[in-house]
Amino acid sequence: MFYRTSGQFKTSYTADMALFPVRQDAILLAIILAFAWVILPLTASEFAFQTLLIPILIYSLAAMGLNILTGYAGQLSLGTAAFMGVGAYACYKLVTIMPWMNPVVAILLSGVFSAGVGVAFGIPSLRIKGFYLAIATLAAQFFLVWLFEKWAWLYNYNASGAIQVPTLQMFGVTVAGPTASSHVQYYVVLGIVSLMTILCINLTRGTLGRTWKATRDMDIAAELIGINLMKSKLTAFAISSYIVGVSGALFVFMWRGAAEPNLFDIPLSFRILFIAIIGGLGSILGNYLGAILIVGLPVILNTLPETFGIPISSATVEHLNIMIVGALIVFFLIIEPHGLARLWALIREKLVIWPFPH
Amino acid sequence: MKLWKKLAAATALTVIAGGAMAEGLYAPNMAYRTGPFAALGIPLMNGQADYMTMLNERDGGVGGVPVDFSECETGYSTEKGVECYEKTKGTAIVTQPWSTGITLQVLPKTNVDEIPILAPGYGFSPMSEGGTFQWAYNPPASYWDGAYMIVSHIAGGDMSTLKGKKIAFLHLDHPFGKEPLPLLEQMAEEHGFELVPVPVGLKEMQNQSAQWLQIRRERPDNVIMWGWGAMNSAAIQEAVKTRYPMDQFYGVWWAGHDPDLAAVGEEGKGYKSISWSMPQPDSGLMADIKKYVIDTGKTQTTEDQLNSVFYQRGLVMSMMLAEGIKAAQEHTGNATIGPKDLRWGLENLNITDEKLAELGMEGMVPPFSTSCSNHTGHSGAWILEWDGAKFTQASDLLQADQSVIKSLAEAKAAEYADANAPWPVVECDS
Numbered sequence: 001m002f003y004r005t006s007g008q009f010k011t012s013y014t015a016d017m018a019l020f021p022v023r024q025d026a027i028l029l030a031i032i033l034a035f036a037w038v039i040l041p042l043t044a045s046e047f048a049f050q051t052l053l054i055p056i057l058i059y060s061l062a063a064m065g066l067n068i069l070t071g072y073a074g075q076l077s078l079g080t081a082a083f084m085g086v087g088a089y090a091c092y093k094l095v096t097i098m099p100w101m102n103p104v105v106a107i108l109l110s111g112v113f114s115a116g117v118g119v120a121f122g123i124p125s126l127r128i129k130g131f132y133l134a135i136a137t138l139a140a141q142f143f144l145v146w147l148f149e150k151w152a153w154l155y156n157y158n159a160s161g162a163i164q165v166p167t168l169q170m171f172g173v174t175v176a177g178p179t180a181s182s183h184v185q186y187y188v189v190l191g192i193v194s195l196m197t198i199l200c201i202n203l204t205r206g207t208l209g210r211t212w213k214a215t216r217d218m219d220i221a222a223e224l225i226g227i228n229l230m231k232s233k234l235t236a237f238a239i240s241s242y243i244v245g246v247s248g249a250l251f252v253f254m255w256r257g258a259a260e261p262n263l264f265d266i267p268l269s270f271r272i273l274f275i276a277i278i279g280g281l282g283s284i285l286g287n288y289l290g291a292i293l294i295v296g297l298p299v300i301l302n303t304l305p306e307t308f309g310i311p312i313s314s315a316t317v318e319h320l321n322i323m324i325v326g327a328l329i330v331f332f333l334i335i336e337p338h339g340l341a342r343l344w345a346l347i348r349e350k351l352v353i354w355p356f357p358h
Numbered sequence: 359m360k361l362w363k364k365l366a367a368a369t370a371l372t373v374i375a376g377g378a379m380a381e382g383l384y385a386p387n388m389a390y391r392t393g394p395f396a397a398l399g400i401p402l403m404n405g406q407a408d409y410m411t412m413l414n415e416r417d418g419g420v421g422g423v424p425v426d427f428s429e430c431e432t433g434y435s436t437e438k439g440v441e442c443y444e445k446t447k448g449t450a451i452v453t454q455p456w457s458t459g460i461t462l463q464v465l466p467k468t469n470v471d472e473i474p475i476l477a478p479g480y481g482f483s484p485m486s487e488g489g490t491f492q493w494a495y496n497p498p499a500s501y502w503d504g505a506y507m508i509v510s511h512i513a514g515g516d517m518s519t520l521k522g523k524k525i526a527f528l529h530l531d532h533p534f535g536k537e538p539l540p541l542l543e544q545m546a547e548e549h550g551f552e553l554v555p556v557p558v559g560l561k562e563m564q565n566q567s568a569q570w571l572q573i574r575r576e577r578p579d580n581v582i583m584w585g586w587g588a589m590n591s592a593a594i595q596e597a598v599k600t601r602y603p604m605d606q607f608y609g610v611w612w613a614g615h616d617p618d619l620a621a622v623g624e625e626g627k628g629y630k631s632i633s634w635s636m637p638q639p640d641s642g643l644m645a646d647i648k649k650y651v652i653d654t655g656k657t658q659t660t661e662d663q664l665n666s667v668f669y670q671r672g673l674v675m676s677m678m679l680a681e682g683i684k685a686a687q688e689h690t691g692n693a694t695i696g697p698k699d700l701r702w703g704l705e706n707l708n709i710t711d712e713k714l715a716e717l718g719m720e721g722m723v724p725p726f727s728t729s730c731s732n733h734t735g736h737s738g739a740w741i742l743e744w745d746g747a748k749f750t751q752a753s754d755l756l757q758a759d760q761s762v763i764k765s766l767a768e769a770k771a772a773e774y775a776d777a778n779a780p781w782p783v784v785e786c787d788s
Binding site for chain 1: 389391392428429430431433436437440441444445458459462463466467469470482531532533536537539540559560561658770773777778779780
């Protein structure tokens with residue numbers, strides 16, 4: 001009904017290859033963008049900004065970075081959090097060494113450092129695959145977190161060993177630090193995440209994306225048809241780590257405000273991997289859906305008993321929350337092992353042919 | 359796709375609108391009854407909650423206004439802590455962050471949101487500098503006080519005896535564990551003892567064989583432990599296994615949890631922990647707690663917790679908050695106070711011996727007072743010793759030499775203010 005495609009004729013190849021061959025997709029996206037850019041910022045409370053909107057966007061971006069590597073290029077990585085940490089620490093060093101630097105430029109630049117580290121740890125991927133590669137990236141995870149703890153220069157020799165975001169301004173507006181308003185931070189995050197999303201969509205639809213997918217599906221075949229595996233894998237590591245690094249910088253500078261080394265430890269890596277897997281490997285949309293489920297849902301569930309005035313202790317709520325979210329993850333993976341993005345694709349397909357299923 | 363998000367935001371909005379149930383004084387506690395540190399958290403949180411319940415039941419609250427001591431569960435996770443902070447900051451008069459990580463994140467926001475942080479016995483030691491940390495309080499003693507007192511107890515009061523000694527510092531490799539290092543390093547240099555820092559990574563908390571191998575090789579005269587959670591019980595068991603003399607083994611106040619020692623029983627005899635609180639099973643307060651809270655069943659506390667060090671420390675913590683509220687009420691003349699008033703109240707705490715007697719808490723905490731230049735109070739502390747079945751008081755009240763600590767605190771506070779510029783700093787008169 002809503003998705004009836006009859007009457008939408010393609011008269012040129014360009015139209016057929018368009019990002020949204022179906023008009024309703026474009027309309028839906030326009031609505032979502034209107035919500036993200038206008039309606040939510042106007043209506044959301046401070047709580048919604050700090051616990052839902054900003055973290056969901058940042059986690060989506062991190063998962064997107066991982067998805068490039070794992071979902072598109074087929075290289076399993078368990079070191080995402082460490083690469084986020086590289087981005088965060090690089091950004092911290094950039095803004096403390098050069099306080100005049102535009103914070104957004106610093107955040108975008110910090111991804112470069114993370115990309116460099118990512119490529120270095122990606123080199124083993126030329127020789128090893130699958131679980132063995134996962135172990136190599138796990139080494140990155142342990143090594144980098146250890147480095148964040150031990151290399152005092154990284155945190156400017158603070159007694160606490162943690163990094164704390166200084167107050168940063170851009171064109172006279174405070175964008176980071178305790179006095180920054182949530183609106184400004186949200187728009188900075190949204191701007192960067194939107195930019196990266198456009199970048200990712202185009203990359204994965206282009207030549208590079210196709211080489212990655214070929215590498216993922218069967219690397220020997222890919223090599224035989226003339227794909228340079230080294231280039232393919234290392235670009236995947238570089239771009240993935242770049243995006244993850246930027247998300248790490250956003251994570252600390254636009255949201256947390258402070259970070260200890262163990263923040264970037266393996267639980268965060270797993271969390272992002274879960275987002276990518278539950279959202280759907282090899283999709284861009286899935287990262288957002290996964291982040292809403294893993295990051296957003298527990299926050300909402302936590303507030304429910306209070307909203308309805310149910311008197312249960314907050315510890316019990318927490319236990320229930322863990323159970324419900326865990327059960328939902330299992331449930332979604334059973335009904336659609338390829339993730340939420342695939343689930344949405346199936347629903348959309350059904351809607352397109354509704355009410356006459358084959 | 360983002361319809362979900364819309365729904366989410368809408369739900370959150372209604373929560374904010376409808377969730378602000380300002381019934382009395384809202385003093386939320388960021389509890390951790392779940393997660394890896396729950397075993398330590400539960401008795402502390404129970405003690406805190408029970409004290410407030412007792413006041414509500416016996417006196418109808420503080421100054422006639424009931425205290426809403428709701429808990430917000432964090433599971434000791436920083437992320438949940440921020441969620442709790444955002445959820446409560448609208449109506450809360452105090453933030454009780456309950457973890458170094460959460461304190462770190464909330465600290466810069468306090469100047470903006472103007473809600474005082476009450477971190478009894480934890481958080482940054484330089485928080486004692488009230489001119490710099492106007493909104494943060496860590497009474498009655500800071501980690502630096504604790505480290506100084508342990509060293510002075512080792513020295514038997516005469517620091518010159520430390521010369522040539524070797525002291526191992528077994529600590530969690532985390533902001534919390536590293537906290538006393540600057541002070542200990544300074545003292546080692548000054549008094550000529552050798553300090554051997556032995557870090558324990560967060561991941562290897564429960565397996566310290568490498569660390570204890572190092573300790574056995576180094577043969578230190580004493581071991582000072584700055585541990586938390588599972589690290590303490592693991593360290594105590596390793597110490598027993600490697601036959602390290604227990605009477606040379608000291609822990610910070612968080613390393614004096616009864617069940618950790620009960621697990622080794624007699625073997626742990628002689629283990630010492632510095633503590634600014636002391637359980638007093640026969641105190642007037644405990645009688646009231648039993649009468650109004652335990653017997654009426656308005657609690658989650660179990661009988662065996664009642665006389666543990668951690669439960670009664672929780673009581674002391676809530677006492678400090680309640681006294682802060684009282685001071686603020688007297689100062690403003692209003693029973694319903696706001697966060698700004700409480701900030702004043704916490705800055706003007708005056709816990710004297712008479713006050714403690716009046717509260718039925720004699721001997722539960724040393725007397726102390728706070729001021730603008732002293733947000734800690736520096737109460738001093740006792741050494742508690744494990745006698746094989748329970749902790750007993752093993753020393754008179756120890757005091758840290760503030761002439762040593764003050765200068766270090768001033769330097770570190772100034773450093774913090776510089777690194778976080780623009781940071782508002784006020785001059786203190788007192």
